[in-house]
Amino acid sequence: MNTKKPAAPKSALAGTDTLDRGNTNTKLDSLEKFRSDATEQALRTNQGVKVADNQNTLKAGARGPSLLEDFIMREKITHFDHERIPERIVHARGTGAHGYFQAYETHSVLTKAGFLQDPHQKTPVFVRFSTVQGPRGSGDTVRDVRGFAVKFFTDEGNFDLVGNNMPVFFIQDAIKFPDFVHAVKPEPHNEIPTGGSAHDTFWDFVSLVPESAHMVMWTMSDRAIPKSLRTMQGFGVHTFRMINAEGKARFVKFHWRPAAGTCSLVWDEAQKLAGKDTDFHRRDLWESIETGDYPEWELGVQVIEEENEHAFDFDLLDPTKIIPEEVVPITPLGKMVLNRNPDNFFAETEQVAFCPGHIVPGIDFSNDPLLQGRLFSYTDTQISRLGGPNFHEIPINRPVSPFHNGQRDAQHRTTIDKGRASYEPNSIDSGWPKETPPAAQDGGFETYPERIDAAKIRQRSESFSDHFSQARLFFHSMSKHEQEHIIAAYSFELGKVEREFIRVRQVNEILANIDLELAKRVAQNLGLPVPMAGTVEVRKTSLDHSPALSQANLLSGDIKTRKVAILAANGVDGAAIDALKKALMAEGAHTKLLGPTSAPVTTADGKALPVDASMEGLPSVAFDAVFVPGGAASIKALSADGVALHYLLEAYKHLKAIALHGEAKQLLDVLKLEVDAGLIVGTDTKLFKAFFAAIGQHRVWEREPKAKAVPA
Numbered sequence: 146m147n148t149k150k151p152a153a154p155k156s157a158l159a160g161t162d163t164l165d166r167g168n169t170n171t172k173l174d175s176l177e178k179f180r181s182d183a184t185e186q187a188l189r190t191n192q193g194v195k196v197a198d199n200q201n202t203l204k205a206g207a208r209g210p211s212l213l214e215d216f217i218m219r220e221k222i223t224h225f226d227h228e229r230i231p232e233r234i235v236h237a238r239g240t241g242a243h244g245y246f247q248a249y250e251t252h253s254v255l256t257k258a259g260f261l262q263d264p265h266q267k268t269p270v271f272v273r274f275s276t277v278q279g280p281r282g283s284g285d286t287v288r289d290v291r292g293f294a295v296k297f298f299t300d301e302g303n304f305d306l307v308g309n310n311m312p313v314f315f316i317q318d319a320i321k322f323p324d325f326v327h328a329v330k331p332e333p334h335n336e337i338p339t340g341g342s343a344h345d346t347f348w349d350f351v352s353l354v355p356e357s358a359h360m361v362m363w364t365m366s367d368r369a370i371p372k373s374l375r376t377m378q379g380f381g382v383h384t385f386r387m388i389n390a391e392g393k394a395r396f397v398k399f400h401w402r403p404a405a406g407t408c409s410l411v412w413d414e415a416q417k418l419a420g421k422d423t424d425f426h427r428r429d430l431w432e433s434i435e436t437g438d439y440p441e442w443e444l445g446v447q448v449i450e451e452e453n454e455h456a457f458d459f460d461l462l463d464p465t466k467i468i469p470e471e472v473v474p475i476t477p478l479g480k481m482v483l484n485r486n487p488d489n490f491f492a493e494t495e496q497v498a499f500c501p502g503h504i505v506p507g508i509d510f511s512n513d514p515l516l517q518g519r520l521f522s523y524t525d526t527q528i529s530r531l532g533g534p535n536f537h538e539i540p541i542n543r544p545v546s547p548f549h550n551g552q553r554d555a556q557h558r559t560t561i562d563k564g565r566a567s568y569e570p571n572s573i574d575s576g577w578p579k580e581t582p583p584a585a586q587d588g589g590f591e592t593y594p595e596r597i598d599a600a601k602i603r604q605r606s607e608s609f610s611d612h613f614s615q616a617r618l619f620f621h622s623m624s625k626h627e628q629e630h631i632i633a634a635y636s637f638e639l640g641k642v643e644r645e646f647i648r649v650r651q652v653n654e655i656l657a658n659i660d661l662e663l664a665k666r667v668a669q670n671l672g673l674p675v676p677m678a679g680t681v682e683v684r685k686t687s688l689d690h691s692p693a694l695s696q697a698n699l700l701s702g703d704i705k706t707r708k709v710a711i712l713a714a715n716g717v718d719g720a721a722i723d724a725l726k727k728a729l730m731a732e733g734a735h736t737k738l739l740g741p742t743s744a745p746v747t748t749a750d751g752k753a754l755p756v757d758a759s760m761e762g763l764p765s766v767a768f769d770a771v772f773v774p775g776g777a778a779s780i781k782a783l784s785a786d787g788v789a790l791h792y793l794l795e796a797y798k799h800l801k802a803i804a805l806h807g808e809a810k811q812l813l814d815v816l817k818l819e820v821d822a823g824l825i826v827g828t829d830t831k832l833f834k835a836f837f838a839a840i841g842q843h844r845v846w847e848r849e850p851k852a853k854a855v856p857a
């Protein structure tokens with residue numbers, strides 16, 4: 146997190162977070178009337194008739210045929226038959242939460258947007274995180290981009306920041322989006338693979354479209370397998386504009402930075418989780434909010450004065466480029482806290498409808514051709530997904546500001562407009578509703594009057610033609626272990642590509658132009674001839690290294706919300722468990738006690754300890770670290786328990802911190818492991834310090850080469 150953020154006014158940020166369950170703005174009450182609570186209510190039909198028997202269809206006699214007359218059964222089955230709507234064409238798998246946004250201070254110099262003026266105001270938000278490729282039921286931990294869509298319910302209308310957890314995109318022009326999506330989606334003949342890009346059509350497309358090189362590098366990096374939704378950065382991707390009350394416009398890029406730091410799973414762990422807990426990310430988000438560990442992000446912008454539009458070695462309008470943070474630092478604007486889970490997945494998370502075109506006065510678009518196309522697509526897609534043009538009336542989509550206009554009628558209209566005139570101008574309804582001139586505050590929306598003087602052409606600007614410099618910048622900015630992961634990911638994915646000419650093209654025409662060493666390593670893993678140097682001339686860039694891109698530099702510095710498994714069998718040292726729990730709780734971390742079965746374990750001094758789950762029930766992939774307390778009998782039992790031994794080997798292999806207390810040290814010999822910076826042994830609570838420090842490092846990266854030899 147940026148430590149230089151302005152001190153927040155005490156009255157705004159102190160206080161109520163842990164008690165406040167989300168209704169941070171009384172305006173949200175206007176949505177609350179749509180929530181339905183059936184407590185102490187009679188079961189009724191949709192027409193309000195009380196139901197006497199919900200168990201039996203109306204029949205001609207107890208053993209006779211069912212009667213068509215049974216309006217209760219028919220209403221119920223008819224509704225059921227239509228209980229699915231088309232899933233999103235992309236980003237179908239997702240999960241959502243409510244919360245609020247609060248500015249740190251007034252940002253009137255930058256923008257007149259109301260929600261960025263008052264540090265005392267909390268603006269309600271609804272956020273939906275998603276994967277892109279897989280269908281609604283696909284796994285959470287697949288290698289993919291994550292959607293990061295935020296709906297701000299501002300007093301001036303809804304503002305949707307529909308971004309991703311990566312700051313660039315695969316293509317530069319929206320007209321290529323259907324081609325890209327058709328290529329990445331499961332293959333048309335057998336609908337394989339579900340939730341992954343490791344297949345021919347994806348690599349065929351990206352190897353033919355060099356503008357994808359930078360984004361593909363991000364998706365082959367650890368960013369594509371986030372540890373949790375709470376530990377992802379978010380990006381608006383495109384360049385937008387902010388406009389202040391004087392009409393002064395500046396270009397901005399939006400960034401979300403998680404308070405919990407940015408970190409990822411390791412690949413083997415991500416794959417196993419996809420089977421062991423398909424809902425890993427949505428469960429983590431849900432549980433964090435339920436336990437009061439409210440996920441938090443800082444919203445910031447990179448600000449570029451209009452006169453500097455052409456000051457960069459890339460085009461600001463090109464969505465395949467970042468502005469390195471070292472070149473333009475992020476100005477923090479405020480924080481977002483997610484503090485309430487939805488009551489109903491379908492009504493809220495499934496029906497929420499985002500659109501990059503939902504903006505408010507003080508924010509405007511740039512001419513990024515990808516953004517421009519998105520402005521059309523989202524509303525269009527909601528019409529078929531949500532059944533008509535009135536999707537804005539669904540409670541989760543309704544603005545908290547009033548809306549009045551001549552757009553009445555159409556399917557599922559719920560507002561009952563009283564006026565006689567659904568046109569403007571009118572004199573019948575005294576001219577209402579009327580336009581509001583674009584005054585400084587609270588005025589009508591006015592598009593920034595950018596001057597355009599151009600020919601109508603289908604052409605890509607020459608300034609969009611450098612496809613490799615920033616892919617190279619990304620690769621060179623990674624730590625050693627992150628680079629190794631990228632090489633492994635390209636090798637894994639291309640290894641699944643059946644057509645050799647696609648593998649060769651990706652290596653020779655894309656990777657060799659990014660970094661020859663990268664290309665050679667991947668070629669070697671694929672058994673391809675050693676690639677020659679790339680043919681595209683290397684461009685000079687102002688920066689060859691951006692530390693802000695490496696997750697090695699983005700940890701939170703604490704162990705809050707980290708999850709530690711405690712492995713125990715009968716005869717365990719109960720005092721060691723108590724001491725660890727107390728110490729971890731003080732750090733804001735969590736523990737689960739796991740036994741050989743779900744039955745309680747008995748401590749060395751004879752107490753029965755209930756366990757949270759069996760070791761099989763909560764596998765090591767669900768935790769950040771493992772603690773094995775001493776106790777001679779417990780360690781003897783665990784040493785002969787294949788599940789327990791596998792648990793530790795797997796945690797070791799996934800580079801997690803492991804602490805072996807007292808007699809547990811014997812497990813080193815059983816498992817043939819050696820102590821390292823994250824495999825710690827000790828007889829008293831002093832070992833906690835080193836253990837917690839290792840958890841704070843997220844993973845024990847220096848163990849990685851050694852861990853490769855360990856079976857798990």
Ligand code: HDD
Nearest residue numbers: 233235236273292293294308309314319322382522523526
């Ligand atoms: Fe998109 C959904 C993000 C390019 C067309 N997109 C969708 C969602 C996210 C993004 C987060 C899910 C929203 C939700 O949770 O409901 N999309 C992006 C980003 C892009 C991008 C960051 C590039 C910078 N998208 C993009 C293009 C097009 C679309 C170029 C079409 C021209 N996207 C859609 C869509 C979706 C969508 C088809 C599917 C479901 C939906 O909109 O509501 O309209």
